[in-house]
Amino acid sequence: MTEILTPRLLLRRWSDDDLVPMSEINADSEVMRWIRDGSVLNLEQTAEAIERWEDEWDEEGFGLFAVELLGSGELIGFAGLSVPHFLPAVLPDVEIGWRLGRSYWGQGYxxxxxxxxxxxxxxxxGLDRLVSLIQPSNEASVNVAEKLGMTFERxxxxxxxxxxxxVYAIDLTEYQA
Structure with a gap:
């Protein structure tokens, strides 16, 4: 099982216990306003999304991690990698993305x-390039992308x-960890 610890977080694969807290995050219109067309997702749609995210892990060897707070074990959202099939113009690039519950914003998570x-x-x-696809007014996500060293491409x-x-991008062959 793929798990990564940070000083404050555990990034891990998804479990059945994640469905309800992730559906609560996806049901928040403030969280979802920059995702797709801004529509919220219900419990069933969230279950389908988690299933797709887990399938991507199996197919690609990477995917979206469930992100939980160390100590409390609370699910706060996700961060990870995905293939943006919906946007053929950026393929074969891999997208890095994140979505956190509103109460966890502004804390550097x-x-x-x-x-x-x-x-x-x-x-x-061993990926050599990542992109992040961000709606222009989503200043918080632009800020995260820039903190990662990503630059606006087009x-x-x-x-x-x-x-x-x-489209924000980073060439990982030039990245210094």
Missing amino acids: ASEAAHTVLEFALQDR ETVHPEFGLPLQ
Whole structure:
């Protein structure tokens, strides 16, 4: 089982106990406003998403980690890697992404988890490039991407929703851990 510890977090594969707390995160309109078209997800949609995330682990050897707080064991969201099949214009790049519950924003958890995922991508999976797809007004995610050393590369459009997306990228062959 793939698990990574940071000073404050445990990044791990998904368990059945994660469904309810992740569905609560996905049901928050503030959390979801920058995801796809901003629609919230219900319990069933969250269960389907977690199943897809776990399938990606099996198919690709990487995926989205469940992120929990050390000590309390609370699930606070996810951070990880995925293949952005919905946006063929960036393929074959792998996307680094994160989503945390609102009560965990502004505490550095997203940056801590994402930095750990970036190192996992480079050191454990041998990836040489990552992208992050961010809606232009999502300043918090732009901030996390820039903290990772990612730079704005170009703007594109979400093919399903017609929304602008900024592509941030990092060449891991030049990355210094």
